[in-house]
Amino acid sequence: METSGSTRPGIDLPSRDELLRILGFVVLVNLVGGAAAVIGGPGSEWFATLEKPWFYPPTWAFGVVWTLLFTLLGIALYRVWRADESRERRIALGAFVLQMVFNVAWTPAFFGLESPGIALGVIAALWVLVVGTIWAFRRVDRTAAALLVPYLLWVSFATVLNYDIWRLN
Template sequence: MSTSGSTRSGLDLPSRDELLRIVGFVVLVNLVGGAAAVIGGPGSEWFLALEKPWFYPPGWAFGVVWTLLFSLLGVALYRVWRADESGERRVALGAFALQMVFNVAWTPAFFGAQNPGLGLAVIAVLWVLVVATIWAFRRVDRPAAALLVPYLLWVSFAAVLNYDIWRLN
């Protein structure tokens, strides 16, 4: 067996060190992404009093979905980070960092400021930045870009949800 962890089927598995680095990226992205949750969330009196659209998911779904998405983002970020040094790689890493800033900023805008309109503005910028990040990742590592597609779909859904909450209230 090679040091890369190849199996008899020819599938290359990550080495122990590489697996630890992947887990580190997944944990880091989950910590950064979840950090804003300490500001407040759907359990606040303010939010509970808001009218929600008919398609508002059950509360537990958000934690599950975000953990899965942040985990995919961590793997994608690792794949780009490990790529050969290049201008495209630097752009991709910068795009990822910028979209994460807006991802984290949404919670203080929406829940902290108790302002669905401000949240909508932040998530609109986030959506554009996620598309740009997918494009930048694709130039470095296509599988990494593909790992961001579920995130784009969820941000799209969240934007529609945010809009409807803003509209209803």
């Protein structure tokens, strides 16, 4: 990793170019992850009529949490992308892309199709894919894998939330 010439012993700071690349990955993942939001969301008339469980968070929390999670995902993706070319790296990158497809697919399934049941299937598959992505990332970069753990925790919570909305309605 390039350093910026930090004067503190043992601290390697990323160079300006590397920071720009990291920022590019973070922006890309946030754009891809947030793209499905144009389909609709918690502000839709259909969603407003649904019964929600007692533990449903305030609506504003979703945007904050997803932005933070997509930022962590972008950093993790960058760390794997910059690793030496290997079969493990290719598998990890492929796993990341596949789980992102399911992540993005959840919004159209839930809000677009107005189907908590179909969305529950999508998010259950997403959960499995996130576990697989963490495993694949760990084989390339342990820090990148650790950066995905909050995402797995949130997807776990979202799965329970999706299930309860489906059950209640």
